[in-house]
Amino acid sequence: MKTRLLRQKTATHAILIVLGLSFVAPFLWMLLTSIKSLEEITSLPVTIWPEIFRWRNYADVFDVIPFTRYFWNTLLITGLSVIGQLISAPLVAYAITKIEWFGAKWIFPIVIGTMLLPYQVTMIPVYLIFQKLHLTGSIWPLVIPTFTAAPLYIFLLRQFFMGLPTSLIHAAKIDGANDYRIYWSVVLPLTRPALASVAIFTFLYTWSDFMGPLLYINKAKQYTLTLGLQAFLAEHYTEWGLLMAASALFTLPIVVVFFFAQKQFVEGISLTGIKG
Amino acid sequence: MNKNNLTGFVFASPWIIGFLAFTLYPLCASLYYGFTDFNVFQSPRFVGLDNYRDLMGDDLFWKSIRNTLYLTVISTPVNLIFALLTAMLLNTRIRGLSVYRTVYYIPTIIPLAATSLLWMWIMNGQYGLLNKLLGWVGLPQPGWFSDPAYSKMSLILMGLWGVGNIIIIFLASLQEVPQSLYESASIDGAGGFRKFRHITIHWISPIILFQLIMQVINNLQYFTQAYFVISSSNLNQVSGGPENSLLMYAVYLYQNAFIYFKMGKASAMAWILFVMAGILTWIIFKSSKRWVTYGGGD
Numbered sequence: 001m002k003t004r005l006l007r008q009k010t011a012t013h014a015i016l017i018v019l020g021l022s023f024v025a026p027f028l029w030m031l032l033t034s035i036k037s038l039e040e041i042t043s044l045p046v047t048i049w050p051e052i053f054r055w056r057n058y059a060d061v062f063d064v065i066p067f068t069r070y071f072w073n074t075l076l077i078t079g080l081s082v083i084g085q086l087i088s089a090p091l092v093a094y095a096i097t098k099i100e101w102f103g104a105k106w107i108f109p110i111v112i113g114t115m116l117l118p119y120q121v122t123m124i125p126v127y128l129i130f131q132k133l134h135l136t137g138s139i140w141p142l143v144i145p146t147f148t149a150a151p152l153y154i155f156l157l158r159q160f161f162m163g164l165p166t167s168l169i170h171a172a173k174i175d176g177a178n179d180y181r182i183y184w185s186v187v188l189p190l191t192r193p194a195l196a197s198v199a200i201f202t203f204l205y206t207w208s209d210f211m212g213p214l215l216y217i218n219k220a221k222q223y224t225l226t227l228g229l230q231a232f233l234a235e236h237y238t239e240w241g242l243l244m245a246a247s248a249l250f251t252l253p254i255v256v257v258f259f260f261a262q263k264q265f266v267e268g269i270s271l272t273g274i275k276g
Numbered sequence: 277m278n279k280n281n282l283t284g285f286v287f288a289s290p291w292i293i294g295f296l297a298f299t300l301y302p303l304c305a306s307l308y309y310g311f312t313d314f315n316v317f318q319s320p321r322f323v324g325l326d327n328y329r330d331l332m333g334d335d336l337f338w339k340s341i342r343n344t345l346y347l348t349v350i351s352t353p354v355n356l357i358f359a360l361l362t363a364m365l366l367n368t369r370i371r372g373l374s375v376y377r378t379v380y381y382i383p384t385i386i387p388l389a390a391t392s393l394l395w396m397w398i399m400n401g402q403y404g405l406l407n408k409l410l411g412w413v414g415l416p417q418p419g420w421f422s423d424p425a426y427s428k429m430s431l432i433l434m435g436l437w438g439v440g441n442i443i444i445i446f447l448a449s450l451q452e453v454p455q456s457l458y459e460s461a462s463i464d465g466a467g468g469f470r471k472f473r474h475i476t477i478h479w480i481s482p483i484i485l486f487q488l489i490m491q492v493i494n495n496l497q498y499f500t501q502a503y504f505v506i507s508s509s510n511l512n513q514v515s516g517g518p519e520n521s522l523l524m525y526a527v528y529l530y531q532n533a534f535i536y537f538k539m540g541k542a543s544a545m546a547w548i549l550f551v552m553a554g555i556l557t558w559i560i561f562k563s564s565k566r567w568v569t570y571g572g573g574d
Contacts, residue, residue, distance in 0.1 A: 012365055019362065020379045026437065027382075029405045030394050046408045088290035095291075101284030107291065114299055116489070116557060118497050120529055121550045124309060124543050125302035127533075128316075148294020179283045208387030210500045215534065226389040233393060234507045240397050247390040254385050262378070269444055 034058070034245035041240050057245040064236075065246055069221065070228040077139050077213075077224065078206040084146030085153050085202045086195060092149045093157035094183050098169055108158065115151040119211070127215060141216040142209075146202070153198045156268065160194035161187070197268025200261050207254060225250045309543035316537050327544035337545070339520050340528040343428065347524070348495040351432045356487060359439045363446035364476070377447070381440035392504035395434040396421055421505050424521035431501060431522070442487055449480045481568040485560070492556050496549060499526040525549060 033041065037054045040047060061067050096107050130141040164187065172182045188195075210226040217227060229246060236242065258265065285292070310327055312320035331337045366376055383391070398405045401419035410417050420430040457475050466474070477484070502524040506517045516523025529549070533542035 009368075009370070012368055012370055016362075016365055016370070016376050020376060023379050023383055023437065023440075025405070026394055026398055029398055033397065041403060044402070046403050046405070048405075048408075088294075091287045091289075092291040095284050095287035099280055099284040099287060101280045103281075103284050103288055103292075107288060110295065111291070114295070116493055116553070117299070117303075118493065118546075118549050118553050120497060120526055120546045121306060122299055122302035124533055124539055124546065125305035126298055128305075128539075129297065129302075131316075145294060145298055147290060148298060149291045154291065179287070183287070204385055208389065210387075210389050210503070211530075214503075214530075226387060229389050229393060230504060230507060233504065237508050240400075240403075243393055244397065247393050251386050251390050254387070255382070258382065258385055265381075266444065269441060269448075 030244050030248055033240055034248050036241050038239060038241055042238065054241065057241045058249070060242055061246045061249060064242060065228055065232055066221075066223075067225075067228070067246065067249065070223050070225045073139075073222055074207060074224040074226075077142050078203055080139075080143045081146040081206040082199050082202045084143060085150060085198055088147050088149035089153035089198055090157050090188065090191060090195065091183075092154050093161050094179075094187060096154075097158055097161040098164075098166075098182075098187070099179060108154075111151045111154050115155070123215070130216065136216055137218050137222075139217070139222070142206075142212050146206075150202075153201070156198060156201075157191070157194055160191060164190060193264065193267060196261065196264040200257065200264050201268055203257065204254065306543040306546050309540055310547050311544075312540045314538075314540040314543075316539055320540065323540070327541045328548075330541060331544060331548070336516070336520065336523060336528060339516070340523045340525045343521065343523055344496060344498060344525040347428055347431060347498055348492055350428075351435050352488065352491045352495060354432060355435060355439045355442065355491060356484065358436055359442035359487075360446050360484075362439075362443050363450055366443070366447050367450040377444065380443050383437045384440040386438075388500040389504060391434065391438065392501045395430070395437070396505055396508060399430050399433075421522075422518055424517075424519040427505075427517055427521045431498075431505075434501065445483060445487065446480065449483045450476070453479045477567075478569055481564075482570055485564050485568045489557055489560055492560065493553055496553050496556070497526050498524045499530070502527050503530075 032048065032050060034057055035053050035055055036047075036050045036057075037052060040051055092107075095101075096104050096111075126145075127136065127141075130136050135141050135144075168186060169182055172186050177186075208226065209224075210230070213224045213227045214230075217223060220231070223231065229243070229250065232246065233243060309320060311322060311324060313323045313326070314320035362380065366373060370376075386394075399407075399420035401407060401417070401422055404420070406420070407417035418426045420426050453476060457479075458471055461471050461475060502517070502522045506515050506522055506527065516527070525545070526549075529542050529545045532538045532545065
């Protein structure tokens with residue numbers, strides 16, 4: 001019995017490790033390619049380990065692609081979007097969980113319904129609205145909607161607010177506090193962990209977004225990193241060393257955020273994914 | 277109560293404004309544009325069902341539907357089954373769980389733009405890592421993204437790299453299944469497969485349903501990865517990859533709207549997508565009555 005259990009455990013580990021290696025290998029390939037020279041990349045047979053370490057690729061990324069500019073453009077849009085969601089989403093979640101009013105019942109089903117609505121259905125009219133406002137070609141069409149609370153974060157915060165004891169709010173009401181006051185000084189401070197999840201998910205989504213910038217940003221000097229990478233790919237299809245170095249630099253901030261905020265990631269996923 | 281209505285309205289106002297301006301109005305407007313000839317530079321002109329009739333005779337439209345459904349029908353179950361099996365392996369009180377979990381999860385946070393670039397390079401027919409490995413074990417080495425017979429398979433393979441978040445969600449729900457259920461089933465003489473069917477699947481079925489719907493909806497909107505692969509092979513951006521095998525529905529819609537400026541036709545496509553998503557979701561919900569059970573856990 002004992003040996004059978006041991007054999008089972010070993011087999012499980014073996015599968016998980018092989019699987020893990022195949023999840024890690026692409027990253028290694030990205031890093032290894034990012035320090036290879038163009039000649040090495042385009043010669044056969046394919047080498048795994050670089051013959052010469054060409055660290056210059058990373059410096060070249062900053063010369064060939066206006067990487068710093070794209071970086072700041074992306075960071076600006078991302079920062080404003082995080083602020084937008086952090087201001088709007090908890091307000092709405094509070095309205096549908098902790099205030100007794102006629103909207104409390106019917107807003108949430110609509111929020112869920114809009115989660116299932118394909119982006120393309122509203123894409124064209126929304127584009128035309130921003131065009132009428134002369135805002136296409138700027139970052140505002142990407143930022144303004146984030147101040148109207150994304151369904152996913154309303155959902156996430158609703159789950160969190162439902163777990164907050166109502167007695168807390170009743171007690172504050174008896175003490176004479178109104179909803180604005182309760183929201184600001186009782187509920188929000190308790191919501192910090194969930195807000196952290198909202199901030200991280202918004203950061204991730206906006207940092208990686210491609211379709212939004214593709215629609216609204218048309219001047220090269222306003223490009224985000226995703227647009228910059230795509231433009232570079234379209235022009236220099238064969239320069240994989242540079243492309244991989246740029247991809248690595250592009251991905252780095254996200255990996256850093258992940259390792260600092262792993263707990264919020266896992267909590268956020270379980271708030272959105274489980275109690276469907 | 278009146279005061280509460282006002283307060284509730286104030287608190288919900290960001291969403292109410294957003295819903296009216298960015299969802300409800302656009303939903304109606306795109307329905308209307310679908311019946312017009314509209315190129316942005318002139319105001320829309322009502323043409324009845326012309327756009328829909330055009331689409332019925334448009335080969336690329338049908339090609340894009342076939343491509344997208346192919347991707348959806350294959351990649352959705354493949355992703356879910358792979359994620360579930362991995363989650364079950366992780367749910368065996370194994371050591372180093374958090375390490376495995378992290379390793380599987382990290383690819384899902386990588387921007388799709390970078391993921392696409394990376395996999396285009398890994399699956400490069402001539403210089404790619406994958407073909408090098410396949411060469412070592414003596415397997416055929418196709419051109420992957422550049423070969424119409426393999427291009428969609430390449431997208432599906434690439435997609436498997438990003439199922440980490442589903443693994444985490446499945447794992448979390450597996451951990452909530454009471455162990456006592458398995459123990460009493462063992463006493464009743466139930467084998468591994470029966471336990472899997474009657475306890476595991478039974479217990480986590482609502483989560484599978486939710487993930488299934490989200491996967492289908494997301495796959496119908498598949499865009500970024502296909503757009504990246506396409507733009508590497510063609511400089512004018514109006515292409516669908518090798519033999520249009522990567523022309524996804526959302527890509528063709530985008531091309532119609534923002535490259536050909538056929539806003540009317542694109543709006544009609546948007547509504548067809550909306551209806552398709554609705555029908556598929558409805559079918560899944562309808563069938564779910566047979567296999568999803570609520571009240572087991574939550």
